[in-house]
Amino acid sequence: MLFCQMDWIIKNQVLLSALTNVILAALTALLVLINIFYVRASWKMMRLMESDVKIRTYPRPRVSVKLSKQNANGELNYLITVRTANAPMRLTFLQIGIKYSLNVPDDFEFEHSEVSMLRLNPAVILVGQEWEYFGSMTSEHKLLDEFSVGMRYTDMAGYEKYETLQIGDSYLIRG
Numbered sequence: 001m002l003f004c005q006m007d008w009i010i011k012n013q014v015l016l017s018a019l020t021n022v023i024l025a026a027l028t029a030l031l032v033l034i035n036i037f038y039v040r041a042s043w044k045m046m047r048l049m050e051s052d053v054k055i056r057t058y059p060r061p062r063v064s065v066k067l068s069k070q071n072a073n074g075e076l077n078y079l080i081t082v083r084t085a086n087a088p089m090r091l092t093f094l095q096i097g098i099k100y101s102l103n104v105p106d107d108f109e110f111e112h113s114e115v116s117m118l119r120l121n122p123a124v125i126l127v128g129q130e131w132e133y134f135g136s137m138t139s140e141h142k143l144l145d146e147f148s149v150g151m152r153y154t155d156m157a158g159y160e161k162y163e164t165l166q167i168g169d170s171y172l173i174r175g
Contacts, residue, residue, distance in 0.1 A: 061091075064080075078135055079134050080134075091152075150165045
């Protein structure tokens with residue numbers, strides 16, 4: 001009986017070889033599909049981790065401005081306080097614009113901004129710390145309580161540069 005089975009194998013070697021090759025090709029294709037699925041899943045996880053790192057290293061500045069009342073000489077004092085959340089930052093440029101009212105004939109009121117650009121050495125602001133700048137602006141016109149603050153800053157490594165414009169309580173951030 002065993003000899004008959006061996007005889008069948010010997011007689012059908014070509015068929016068995018072809019069948020073995022088909023099975024190996026199918027298993028190889030299955031292995032390639034599993035690898036494609038694994039590589040895609042790993043790539044998605046890597047992108048997710050990369051975006052998480054970017055979010056964790058992105059500094060989110062918060063700016064507050066305190067304006068004093070304009071005195072008789074037309075001088076207005078202001079205090080700019082910058083804080084950062086999420087990550088430390090390096091502040092490289094800061095400007096403040098304060099609106100003023102310009103009265104012209106015929107009772108027409110025109111609003112314009114007085115802008116002061118503050119040149120400063122790059123200031124490092126750590127999370128939980130505050131950076132303050134005290135300044136003054138003199139104008140012969142009546143200054144209003146409306147302001148805008150523009151700033152440029154980088155992450156600590158200096159790889160990413162950002163710009164923020166704050167008008168009142170609204171922020172516009174460009175990376």
